[in-house]
Amino acid sequence: xxxxxxxxxxxxxxxxxxxxxxxxxxxxxxxxxxxxxxxxxxxxxxxxxxxxxxxxxxxxxxxxxxxxxxxxxxxxxxxxxxxxxxxxxxxxxxxxxxxxxxxxxxxxxxxxxxxxxxxxxxxxxxxxxxxxxxxxxxxxxxxxxxxxxxxxxxxxxxxxxxxxxxxxxxxxxxxxxxxxxxxxxxxxxxxxxxxxxxxxxxxxxxxxxxxxxxxxxxxxxxxxxxxxxxxxxxxxxxxxxxxxxxxxxxxxxxxxxxxxxxxxxxxxxxxxxxxxxxxxxxxxxxxxxxxxxxxxxxxxxxxxxxxxxxxxxxxxxxxxxxxxxxxxxxxxxxxxxxxxxxxxxxxxxxxxxxxxxxxxxxxxxxxxxxxxxxxxxxxxxxxxxxxxxxxxxxxxxxxxxxxxxxxxxxxxxxxxxxxxxxxxxxxxxxxxxxxxxxxxxxxxxxxxxxxxxxxxx
Numbered sequence: 454x455x456x457x458x459x460x461x462x463x464x465x466x467x468x469x470x471x472x473x474x475x476x477x478x479x480x481x482x483x484x485x486x487x488x489x490x491x492x493x494x495x496x497x498x499x500x501x502x503x504x505x506x507x508x509x510x511x512x513x514x515x516x517x518x519x520x521x522x523x524x525x526x527x528x529x530x531x532x533x534x535x536x537x538x539x540x541x542x543x544x545x546x547x548x549x550x551x552x553x554x555x556x557x558x559x560x561x562x563x564x565x566x567x568x569x570x571x572x573x574x575x576x577x578x579x580x581x582x583x584x585x586x587x588x589x590x591x592x593x594x595x596x597x598x599x600x601x602x603x604x605x606x607x608x609x610x611x612x613x614x615x616x617x618x619x620x621x622x623x624x625x626x627x628x629x630x631x632x633x634x635x636x637x638x639x640x641x642x643x644x645x646x647x648x649x650x651x652x653x654x655x656x657x658x659x660x661x662x663x664x665x666x667x668x669x670x671x672x673x674x675x676x677x678x679x680x681x682x683x684x685x686x687x688x689x690x691x692x693x694x695x696x697x698x699x700x701x702x703x704x705x706x707x708x709x710x711x712x713x714x715x716x717x718x719x720x721x722x723x724x725x726x727x728x729x730x731x732x733x734x735x736x737x738x739x740x741x742x743x744x745x746x747x748x749x750x751x752x753x754x755x756x757x758x759x760x761x762x763x764x765x766x767x768x769x770x771x772x773x774x775x776x777x778x779x780x781x782x783x784x785x786x787x788x789x790x791x792x793x794x795x796x797x798x799x800x801x802x803x804x805x806x807x808x809x810x811x812x813x814x815x816x817x818x819x820x821x822x823x824x825x826x827x828x829x830x831x832x833x834x835x836x837x838x839x840x841x842x843x844x845x846x847x848x849x850x851x852x853x854x855x856x857x858x859x860x861x862x863x864x865x866x867x868x869x870x871x872x873x874x875x876x877x878x879x880x881x882x883x884x885x886x887x888x889x890x891x892x893x894x895x896x897x898x899x900x901x902x903x904x905x906x907x908x909x910x
Contacts, residue, residue: 455596456516457483457489458491458508458554459483459490459492460476460493461494463495463520463521464500469633471630472638473494473520474638477622479518481620483589493505493508497629505548509552514552514554517552518557519557519558521560521563522561524536524570527817530873530874536842538570542573542574549575556576557580557588564582564607565653565656565657579603581606582658611658611661612663614669622677627677627681628681632890635685636683636717636891639677639686640689641688642662643663647759649756650755650756650787651818651824651846658691662697668706670706674686675712683714684713687716687717688717694721694729696724704736705736707736707737708735712737717739717742721743722760722765723759723760727774730775738777740777741772741779743769747798749794751791751797752798754789766804773808780808780811781809783802783811785812785814785856787815787824792855795851795856796859807899809871809897810864810870811874813874815846817845832849880893
């Protein structure tokens, strides 16, 4: 048995504080293998370096594991303060000053560009992809004095639903996130078969859906409810409404168990109508976050989406009919964007009734994506450009400043349309100060009084 200190390095609260699920899953795997763990959440500690040092000195770990969730906040309007790796490197230096234990870094952000991040942070080792099986083996080898590779890939084959680890929650952390955001996150499946040009999910989790059995997924919900009093969940699947219908079987099991929870998740705006939404609503669904991603058919095609604006409007209409708040996340400036598609996209957004729209300017370029290749071909970046610091793709056919001004002019007409993203954070922070918890953006949606064109804040 080894003593393993696990540190969640995330400290951002945008768009809301998120429970460190990855660290919890690794902790669960280590404990199941007989290791002794201590989980530490940097955000929960109040971002206290002194508390980190004190916890490490008290625990005296043989190995330290870092969980890296995000590189930056993918907002082209943000300043350097929204780039998170500098703070993580300071934590690595702090850990090295108070412990001789080797440091292993992993997590979704690390998997995106592992060589560069490992070199920048100065950790001893790194693990990419799914690590809950491999990490136990690596720690055993390290403690035994054996040599291990500086960089290890996760499982040789993607874990099936029966082998995916369960999170080991910490009550102190649960209480913090319930107080701050009113919900805890869980995952009912891993992987994504879609080929969006900007997305890293297939590289991180594989290119097919691997669902938990519905009974097991609901068992985990019931355990969190029983042990920690959690009644509100956010499902962080890459796409909740998979075409195979696993999500419907899950909802049916939730409805059958009648746990009385509320939940939301990430949805694809295609292939889901009022019948499906009624089932989801009976199971506890209260709102949907939709990966609409672009606002015209041309730019949807440029992102390699295989749905259309007509699909988006149909799903939105079904949400309105069932009085389920929906939020559309839309990026302007991507591949095949032109002045004409910007204006067409803004006209299309005006057809989205009784829903929130979050707009982004430009697309964060990440290693291993088709967008990276496109950005090089279009001369946006060079083949040797480092992507450690944020670089954004803007179509060569548009003027980003002019595009931003057009978006602002349109979005200023509706309080439930948010651009740039920082404006949304300001609105959400006001709601938090008044004691609201949860998604918060759903409070901007009204079904009894349909939004009127031109209505000001």
